[in-house]
Amino acid sequence: MDEHPDHTARLKHILSVFADNGFGYFLEKVDLNTSIPLTQRLFQKNVHQIPLPERVRRTLEALGPTFVKFGQVLSTRPDLIPLDFIKELTKLQDQVKPFSYHLVEARIQHDFQKPIHQLFKAFDKEPLASASLGQVHRAKLKTGEDVIVKMLRPGIKKTLQEDMDILHYLAEKVEKHFPKLRFYNFKGFVDEFEQQLRRELNYKNEARFIDRFKKNFADDPTVVVPQVHWKYTTEQILTMEYLExxxxxxxxxxxxxxxxxxxxxxxxxxxxxxxxxxxxxxxxxxxxxxxxxxxxxxxxxxxxxxxxxxxxxxxxxxxxxxxxxxxxxxxxxxxxxxxxxxxxxxxxxxxxxxxxxxxxxxxxxxxxxxxxxxxxxxxxxxxxxxxxxxxxxxxxxxxxxxxxxxxxxxxxxxxxxxxxxxxxxxxxxxxxxxxxQPSYITHRLAKSVMKFWKTTRNVPRRLDKILRRAEQG
Structure with a gap:
């Protein structure tokens, strides 16, 4: 990705935040230091007394929802980052304000083609919780059931896509300028992160996960899983049973x-x-x-x-x-x-x-x-x-x-x-x-035989190649 005109301002802001948190050296190594103002390069803030893992966390929090989520997912990968970074990234907090109630009303009107009062007997204007991707409200259906309504943050898809383009660009820069890090496959990690993010941006996926989880624990008396109300669920709104x-x-x-x-x-x-x-x-x-x-x-x-x-x-x-x-x-x-x-x-x-x-x-x-x-x-x-x-x-x-x-x-x-x-x-x-169990043993044996057969059938071809190379000197 080059500095696409639509992303230039956002990219410069991201790089500026990196510089403010003491990562000017990194920007220089990946050939991006010229993208931040000269005065910022010359007069960098003295933040090096703050531990490096903490500076990474602060940087991600300052950059908003995509980067907070990125850090949260990265904290699950001890193969990519050290333990002290993992511990710090688990502290990541969403620094986002709840979006207004009139945006909630507008989303419900758009998705269901009905005003909020026709769908719900009651709907709390203040959210129970607000996070980077969305927020949660308590409500009551016309039929009397208490529910939780989870709603995607307006405009979040566009914001995340812009940031994902930039993350892909930065991953390419890292692998290009730090060849030893290619083993860790940061580009592959960014690809996986984007796929996961896309799944999370469609609440119907989460609703299906809940249904499956509920079915799995149907006979377990120690676990209870909320019921999804599919009639009041869309890609951007998830309505489920409220559990006390x-x-x-x-x-x-x-x-x-x-x-x-x-x-x-x-x-x-x-x-x-x-x-x-x-x-x-x-x-x-x-x-x-x-x-x-x-x-x-x-x-x-x-x-x-x-x-x-x-x-x-x-x-x-x-x-x-x-x-x-x-x-x-x-x-x-x-x-x-x-x-x-x-x-x-x-x-x-x-x-x-x-x-x-x-x-x-x-x-x-x-x-x-x-x-x-x-x-x-x-x-x-x-x-x-x-x-x-x-x-x-x-x-x-x-x-x-x-x-x-x-x-x-x-x-x-x-x-x-x-x-x-x-x-x-x-x-x-x-x-x-x-x-x-006999069924388990039989299945594993059959699998081993198939694997052995696949391996041995390639031996003649490999041997033929070796002999041909030997003949050719």
Whole structure:
């Protein structure tokens, strides 16, 4: 992307914010320093006493919704950025004001061709919450049901598209001027981010995710999922059942008024529900932070905000199961083999050195009880090894690692004596039972035979090429 006339002003503003936060050197390295005013280049603000991760967070917040969302997604990728940056980016806050009620009325009139009073018996003018992409209002349908109405921010699609063009441009600049960073494939990450953003900009996608999630937990007495009201849902408006509850973090501490809650059971149900999503449903909530989890008065878990959901395909399912079992059983060899089996990089991995590093890592965990293992930390340390050996592993594994780390952290706040090993023991037993079932064994065997056949049928062609090259000298 060149400096398109429509984007020039926005690009210059973005670069100016980077410079104000002490990134003038970076702009010079990527040949963009001439795009900011000379006076700003000569008299840069002295901000270097502020830690670098904090300056990155401040920069993203100052640049608005697209960049805040970009940073939030980037915080799920420990393969791309260090842990201290991840911790800082999890603090990212939307610095946006709610949009006015008359814009709410206009959107409803446009999408349903009816004024707001004909659709709703009551509609709160003040939003319950406001974020970078949209805001949420409480309302009551004519039929009497209490609902939540989530509405996309007016003009946000145009703003995001402009910013995405600029992000693609900056990613190209980074890979061009920092060749060593090409391994991290920032251009690919920006492409993935744009795809995810486009999904989130269509609330019908989120509505379908909610329906699927609700169906998955239909027989689970520990989880409740809101009902989507499709009649009042469009691409830019999502209407769903209002569920009464308190944020899960309000249960932490020794508050007498909350003494009736069995926090130990809630913690156990929370982490078990996450593993059900991964290994049973193959579809998990990738953003289970405290603001997205509530607890009802009858102690059921309520998941909210289904914009970031992740599929688990068959290959990823096998990888995650193997890694999980190897980690819990502290089997360094099995874990090493799984990294190598899944790796798709052209550069061969030094298996002996990787095994030594994994054994060292397992040695650190060996003296600990299973319940003392921090899942998020374990995934981070495994990620560091994958980066060291340039092993290609699924991005979903990183998102999962962050999600599990968040969930385990909340569980320990609920129950300081929380033992993840005890909580997950039934899950591990179910996994092992599944692997002993004849249907599972037959399926895996057939898959292995097919993979072997695909590999061996290419051998004659490869051998022929080698012999021809040998003949040609």
């Amino acid at each position: 509850g308190i944020k899960i973090t309000e249960l932490t501490g020794n508050k007498k008024k909350l003494g009736r809650f069995d926090k130990k059971s809630i913690a156990t149900h929370f982490i078990q529900s996450m593993f059900k999503q991964i290994f049973d449903h193959h579809f998990f909530h990738a953003d289970p932070h405290p603001g997205n989890i509530m607890v009802t008065k009858d102690q059921k878990l309520v998941y909210l905000d289904f914009g970031m959901m992740q599929e688990v395909d068959e290959e990823l399912d096998e990888y995650l199961e193997n890694m999980f079992l190897a980690l819990l059983q502290k089997d360094a060899k099995a874990l090493t083999e799984e990294v190598i089996r899944y790796d798709g990089a052209e550069k061969p991995i030094n298996e002996k050195e990787l095994l030594k590093d994994v054994q060292k890592l397992m040695g650190e965990y060996g003296s600990r009880e299973l319940g003392d293992i921090n899942l998020g930390r374990a995934v981070q340390e495994l990620t560091d090894l994958n980066v060291k050996y340039e092993a290609q592993i699924p991005k979903e594994a990183f998102m999962l690692g962050k999600a599990l780390g968040t969930v385990q952290g909340i569980c320990r706040e609920l129950d300081p004596g929380f033992n993840v090993g005890q909580a997950l023991n039934p899950v591990m037993q179910d996994l092992l039972k599944k692997r002993l």
